[in-house]
Amino acid sequence: MRDVKKILEMRSQNFSQRKIAEALKVSRDTVRKVSKAADENNICWSMIQNQNEMEVQKLLFGKETKLNLIIKQPDYQYIHKELLRPGTNIRLLWEEYAEDCRNSNFPFYQYSYFCEKYRDYVKKNNLTMHIxxxxxxxxxxxxxGTTMGVFDRYTGESIKAYLFEATLPFSMLCYVQACPTMKIADWIDCHINAYRYFEGVTRLLVPDNLKTGVISNKKYEDPVLNKSYQEMADHYDTTIIPTRVRKPRDKAAVEGAVGDCTIAIVGKLRNRKFFSF
Structure with a gap:
């Protein structure tokens, strides 16, 4: 049971409904109902500050009408399973939970507290969440996978521009470079420019199993790398660990960055014409 008196007290101090809901961890719908009942019954804080909680609720909502102030608990077992499905994230599942609570006339947890409780559930049950x-x-x-175009000024011929992307998964800082090919020379050149951009070299380098850099990556065997790619790694004293075959989650950070960069670069520049890389 939530504190109706506290809602009225904060309301008397000119706090917004959103601020009250965040402070008391109740839904804005609950705050709105309490405020509406107080206005309809001409009840202000000074009139009820010396009464107990049950007396205030009875005064606001009468004997027959009761306000449901019990927060509906999320089904975190279901949420954890849904997060493993493609196209879902924690915010989407919170929005579905909140909508279900609104339809059932239940208060619900705000997004930040919902996430906090999910983290507690994962920790308590020793489950795998994110890396x-x-x-x-x-x-x-x-x-x-999306390409852009570079045009010849004289012939108008379009040359494909392939986008190389490098992502630091902790900060999600990205480096993107357009290249005329996806051959080993451009591949290594992009790595060198990425290191210059980041002003440093990471301990590990995680590519996909593209033939440019990885010749073979069989289960229970060490990956066989392109000789030039391995020499580059030796020069920069970094270790190449390709992802498992058909396991995009192994490099989820760059997979997510690909979608973001497609919108931020390809989408925003779609109406511009480029004549050089």
Whole structure:
């Protein structure tokens, strides 16, 4: 049972409904109902400050009408299973939970507290949530599947521009470079420029199993790398650990960055014409 008196007290101090809901961890719908009942019954804080909680609720809502102030608990077992499905994230599941509570006339947890309780559930049940990355430890690299175009000024011929992306998974800082090919020379050149951009080299380098850099990556065997790619790694004293075959979650950071960069770069520049890389 939530404190109706506290809602009225904060209301008398000119706090907004949003601030009251955040402070008391109740839904804004609950605050709105209490405020509406107080206005309809001409009840102010000074009139009820010396009464107990039950007397105030009875005064506001009468004997027959009761305000449901019990917060509906999220089904975190269901939420954890849903997070494993493609296309879902914690905010989407919170929005569905909040909508269900509104339809059932129940108060609900705000997003930050909902996430906090989910983290507690994961920790309590020793479940796997997301990978915790260390700053500057890994660099995840990949080609963006979407291409752009570079045009010849004289012939008007369009040349494909392939987008190389490198992402630091802790900070999600990204480096993006357009290249005329996806061959090993451009691939290595992009790595070198990424290291210059980040002003440092990570301990680990995580590419996909593209043939440019990884010749073979079989289960229970060490990956066979392109000789030039391995020499580059030796020069920069970093270790290449390709992702498992058909396991995009192994480099989820750069996979997510690919979508963001497609919107931020390809989408925003779609109406511009470029004549050089």
């Amino acid at each position: 915790t990355h260390k700053p500057g430890d890994k660099l995840m690299v990949d080609w963006n």
